[in-house]
Amino acid sequence: MSRHLSSREVSQWMIGECTPQQEQHVRQCPECGAELARMEAAVALFRGSVRHWSDGQKGAEPPAIGSILAARLGSRIQPMRWALVAAALLVLAAVPIYRNVQVRQRQAEIARADALLLEQVDAEVSRAVPRPMEPLAKLVSWDFSATDGRDENRRDTTKNEEIR
Amino acid sequence: MIAAVEPSVSEIDDLDALVRLHWLRVFRFALASLRDPDAAGSVAQDCFLRAYRSRERFRGECSTEAWLMRIAVNLIRDYARNRRLQFWKRAQASAVDLAAVGQWVPDGGASPESGAMAREQLAAVWNAAGGLPERQRTVFLLRFVEDMDLLEIAAATGMKEGTVKTHLFRALQAVRERMGRSQ
Numbered sequence: 001m002s003r004h005l006s007s008r009e010v011s012q013w014m015i016g017e018c019t020p021q022q023e024q025h026v027r028q029c030p031e032c033g034a035e036l037a038r039m040e041a042a043v044a045l046f047r048g049s050v051r052h053w054s055d056g057q058k059g060a061e062p063p064a065i066g067s068i069l070a071a072r073l074g075s076r077i078q079p080m081r082w083a084l085v086a087a088a089l090l091v092l093a094a095v096p097i098y099r100n101v102q103v104r105q106r107q108a109e110i111a112r113a114d115a116l117l118l119e120q121v122d123a124e125v126s127r128a129v130p131r132p133m134e135p136l137a138k139l140v141s142w143d144f145s146a147t148d149g150r151d152e153n154r155r156d157t158t159k160n161e162e163i164r
Numbered sequence: 165m166i167a168a169v170e171p172s173v174s175e176i177d178d179l180d181a182l183v184r185l186h187w188l189r190v191f192r193f194a195l196a197s198l199r200d201p202d203a204a205g206s207v208a209q210d211c212f213l214r215a216y217r218s219r220e221r222f223r224g225e226c227s228t229e230a231w232l233m234r235i236a237v238n239l240i241r242d243y244a245r246n247r248r249l250q251f252w253k254r255a256q257a258s259a260v261d262l263a264a265v266g267q268w269v270p271d272g273g274a275s276p277e278s279g280a281m282a283r284e285q286l287a288a289v290w291n292a293a294g295g296l297p298e299r300q301r302t303v304f305l306l307r308f309v310e311d312m313d314l315l316e317i318a319a320a321t322g323m324k325e326g327t328v329k330t331h332l333f334r335a336l337q338a339v340r341e342r343m344g345r346s347q
Contacts, residue, residue: 007337007340008333008337010340011333011336011337011340012333014336015314015329015332015333015336016314017329038285038343039340039343041282041285042285042286042288042289042339042343043289043308043339045269045282045285045286045289046286046289046290046293046308046309047308047309047311048268048270049268049269049286049290050192050195050196050305050309051192051309052268053195053268054188054191054192054195054196055188057191057195057201057204058201059191059195059201059202059204059205059208060188060191060192061187062183062184062187062188063183063187063209065179065180065183065212
């Protein structure tokens with residue numbers, strides 16, 4: 001084989017596919033040997049670079065298996081945990097609201113009772129005569145306007161009787 | 165290359181031992197594929213848990229490593245598909261400083277010129293690998309970062325050996341093209 005390796009043949013060489021003729025040519029041809037060396041060096045550099053980069057990562061160290069399981073289980077439990085937290089918060093938020101409603105109801109009842117009492121007091125205060133004295137008051141008429149005419153009539157009758 | 169050791173039942177049953185032995189490799193493969201350390205850690209954890217849960221289905225047709233890598237390949241594929249948008253958004257926000265990563269070159273007493281050239285080629289490979297279609301990238305990383313042979317890659321990806329070769333060839337062509345452009 002007298003011609004140089006083509007680009008395809010270099011790639012095939014890198015995969016490990018080469019003919020005896022190609023092998024012989026590379027041994028004798030510095031140019032093809034250099035091209036293959038350049039390719040192999042680039043790939044080796046890439047391997048070293050990836051390994052160097054990977055080794056420098058904090059995740060490169062094998063973790064304790066406990067932490068793996070905890071992380072995985074944690075990720076499964078997490079939604080349930082959040083649901084429980086949400087439910088607990090809901091209960092905690094509902095208790096003051098419920099209490100508040102109860103307090104308001106109690107306050108409303110007290111206010112109604114107060115209003116009723118005040119109405120009763122007003123009614124009592126507005127009486128001319130206290131309730132226990134009402135039967136007595138019925139016996140005695142305090143209505144002068146109503147009695148004046150009758151008294152004058154009585155006086156007139158008395159005068160007429162005297163003249164007679 | 166991964167030693168084709170018959171997996172023992174105790175190795176698979178012992179999750180702690182499984183993680184200790186294979187974590188770095190699975191994490192590194194996930195990191196190189198997703199280029200996001202958090203996502204890589206998450207994928208690696210899922211990989212081991214899934215392996216542990218399905219350990220009874222593992223018949224030992226391949227090495228433990230290839231079996232784990234197969235699970236990782238599927239998880240990475242699912243992850244990339246489900247979160248493609250977020251992934252690219254994060255990538256744009258430079259979760260990984262590709263420029264810095266691509267500049268890493270061991271100091272072997274090389275001249276400044278050859279050092280600069282090596283950095284340029286390394287950056288080209290990083291960029292080319294990042295732009296590869298999913299399957300090409302997977303086989304490229306498994307072959308050239310994880311040192312797996314074609315049969316192991318076939319076992320890890322569920323592809324036929326010929327298909328692995330095809331994807332690897334295309335990936336190498338893309339990398340070579342990128343390297344040629346960077347010169």
